[in-house]
Amino acid sequence: MTADTSPHQTSLSERIADGIVDLIHAGKLQPGDALVSSRDLAQRFQVTVPTVREALRRLEAMNVIQFRHGSGTYVDAGIARRLVVNPHGGNTDVDPVLELIEARIVLEPPVAGQAAARRSSAQLTALEAATGNALVPQRADERPAIHFHVALAAASGNALVAETLEALLHVRARDQIEIRRRYDDRGRDHAEHVHILEAVRDGDVDAATTLTRDHLVSIRDALVAARDEQVHS
DSSP states (O other): OOGGGSHHHHHHHHHHHHHHHHHHHHTTOOTTOBOOOHHHHHHHHTSOHHHHHHHHHHHHHTTSEEEETTTEEEEOGGGGOSSOOOTTOOOOSSOHHHHHHHHHHHHHHHHHHHHHHHOOHHHHHHHHHHGGGGGSOOOTTOOOSSOHHHHHHHTTTOHHHHHHHHHHHHHTHHHHHHHHHHOOOHHHHHHHHHHHHHHHHTTOHHHHHHHHHHHHHHHHHHHHHHHHHHHHO
16 A cells, blocks of 8 residues: 555645645635646645645545646635535435435525525526526536526525535535436426526515425426336336
C-alpha cells in the first residue's frame, strides 16, 4: 500500500482540502478565478502532489473547484455555499430515486408557499426563465443554468433553503438523471411548472403549496408504477 492510499493520507487530503478552501477565501477568489498549480500547493502545504490532487478531487466533487483540461484549476460556484454536501455517502437498501423524490415532497411544497408570499420581481423573472427547462432534452449529467425548483426555493427569500435544495440535487445528481429517464413526460412537466409559476406570481400560497406537492407526487407515482411494471414483467 502506498502512502497516498493509507487511511492517514486520506485524512491528510481532507485537511489539505480545508486549507485550499481557506486560501480561496483569504485571497477573495471568486468563481472563475484561477488557483495556483498543484505543485505550488504541494510546496505550500509541504505534501506530495498526489495528495494535493486527491484534495482537489474532493473539492471538485463538492463543486468548489473545477478542472479545465489544458488550462488549470478554477474556483467553482460551490465555494459560496454555506452547506457542503458529502459526495461519498454510502448506499442503502432503499431505492435512491424514490428516496430522493419522497424527500422533495416533504421539503418543497411549503417552500413554494413561502415563495408565493415573499417573491420579488427579480426572483419571478428567474422563475419564469426556468419554466422552459422541462421542454429541453438534457443529456447525461447536463444541468440547466437555472433549475426550476431551485429558482422556486430562491423565491422564498431564504438563501439557505435554496442552497439546501441545490446541494441535495447536486449530491444526488445521478438519481435526478434516473428520474428524468423514468419520467419522460416533458409536456406535463412544463405545464405543471407553469401552473406553479402562476400561483407564485399571484401570491396564492395555498395553490403554490398544493400544486408543487401534486407535481412531485405525480412524478413519484409514475416512478412507482414504472418500477412495479418492471418487477412484474
